[in-house]
Amino acid sequence: MVQGGREIIELALDLGVSVWSLRYWVKRAQAGALSGSKTLAQETPAERELRRLRHTLAFLGMCTEIFGKTNMMKQIQKDITWNWPCSL
Numbered sequence: 168m169v170q171g172g173r174e175i176i177e178l179a180l181d182l183g184v185s186v187w188s189l190r191y192w193v194k195r196a197q198a199g200a201l202s203g204s205k206t207l208a209q210e211t212p213a214e215r216e217l218r219r220l221r222h223t224l225a226f227l228g229m230c231t232e233i234f235g236k237t238n239m240m241k242q243i244q245k246d247i248t249w250n251w252p253c254s255l
Contacts, residue, residue, distance in 0.1 A: 179189045210218070 175189055175193070176186055179186045182189070
């Protein structure tokens, strides 16, 4: 679009991005730096499996963190209940 005659400022306003970002992207595109991104079809089965395993590991890490916090809260509630000076 920039090469098609539209001004960078006009295009940046239309896209809702800064002029600096758009200029940077245009320079990278002209240098050929943006054409190296991989798509899912270009990945090997080993790369796909590694990506899936990393995603699973991150998910399990979040689950473990949440589970640990809920167990800690249960323990605090139990301690408060057992150590309360008067019965309710």
